[in-house]
Amino acid sequence: MSQKQVLTVSGQYDQIRESCDFVCEGAKMAGFDETAIFHIELACDEACTNIIEHAYGDEGKGLIHISYETDGDRFIVTFHDNGRTFDPDSVPIPPTVQADAATDATIHETLKVGGLGLHFMRQLMDSVTFQSDPKQGNTLIMVKKLPERQP
Amino acid sequence: MSDLSISVESFKRVDLVTLAGRVDSNSASQLDSTLKSLLENGRYKIVLELSGVSYLSSAGLRAMVSAVRESKKHRGDVRLANVSGRVAEVLNLAGLNAIFQVYEDKTSAVGSF
Numbered sequence: 001m002s003q004k005q006v007l008t009v010s011g012q013y014d015q016i017r018e019s020c021d022f023v024c025e026g027a028k029m030a031g032f033d034e035t036a037i038f039h040i041e042l043a044c045d046e047a048c049t050n051i052i053e054h055a056y057g058d059e060g061k062g063l064i065h066i067s068y069e070t071d072g073d074r075f076i077v078t079f080h081d082n083g084r085t086f087d088p089d090s091v092p093i094p095p096t097v098q099a100d101a102a103t104d105a106t107i108h109e110t111l112k113v114g115g116l117g118l119h120f121m122r123q124l125m126d127s128v129t130f131q132s133d134p135k136q137g138n139t140l141i142m143v144k145k146l147p148e149r150q151p
Numbered sequence: 152m153s154d155l156s157i158s159v160e161s162f163k164r165v166d167l168v169t170l171a172g173r174v175d176s177n178s179a180s181q182l183d184s185t186l187k188s189l190l191e192n193g194r195y196k197i198v199l200e201l202s203g204v205s206y207l208s209s210a211g212l213r214a215m216v217s218a219v220r221e222s223k224k225h226r227g228d229v230r231l232a233n234v235s236g237r238v239a240e241v242l243n244l245a246g247l248n249a250i251f252q253v254y255e256d257k258t259s260a261v262g263s264f
Contacts, residue, residue: 013176014153014177016175017177041206042241046209049208116213120209
């Protein structure tokens with residue numbers, strides 16, 4: 001297991017880039033290619049955005065603690081906040097919008113608050129796990145498998 | 152300070168909105184207010200020129216889709232030109248690529264209206 005790298009930022013939109021860059025630097029050192037790093041960046045962006053908008057309810061309401069480490073063949077990114085507890089099962093998976101059925105209602109459903117970001121995280125990472133505790137806060141753990149090393 | 156620049160060029164019937172940089176949570180409000188301003192002024196036919204967009208997150212997508220919804224209520228549309236691989240991947244990931252008409256270049260996108 002690699003040494004865990006840790007960063008704490010204020011829950012503000014202008015801090016998200018720094019958070020993503022921090023994790024992407026670790027992903028690059030871990031050996032991910034550009035496409036995988038883009039996927040990790042987008043997943044981190046969506047995680048931070050959801051914390052700001054849903055856990056804290058607005059910008060500047062609390063801190064986001066971010067860490068990453070490698071463990072065996074896994075690159076593990078963890079986000080922690082002290083905002084409102086979160087039940088990921090309460091967020092529906094956005095439906096795919098078909099061109100001929102792109103009604104206002106289906107588009108609205110697709111863009112429902114938080115759903116799209118969570119959908120992105122689940123699509124882009126190999127696993128996404130939430131732990132929520134009213135006293136300890138929320139912890140989001142995202143894992144992406146490391147690329148197989150060439151012999 | 153965001154990493155997004157936006158310019159608007161108005162033609163007789165269509166507005167060409169050229170984006171360059173990152174469309175993320177930090178800059179989505181800039182795009183949202185630009186598009187809302189056009190729509191509030193009765194400009195419902197919009198082309199987004201995206202060749203300079205290096206990054207698009209769900210926050211940016213929400214601004215784009217919000218504009219599509221509003222424009223379609225007034226027989227308009229928001230169409231995309233020069234969509235990069237990364238942006239196309241995000242649209243596909245969201246399941247939203249079907250609601251945007253995509254054109255290879257801005258001339259054909261503007262001319263499509």
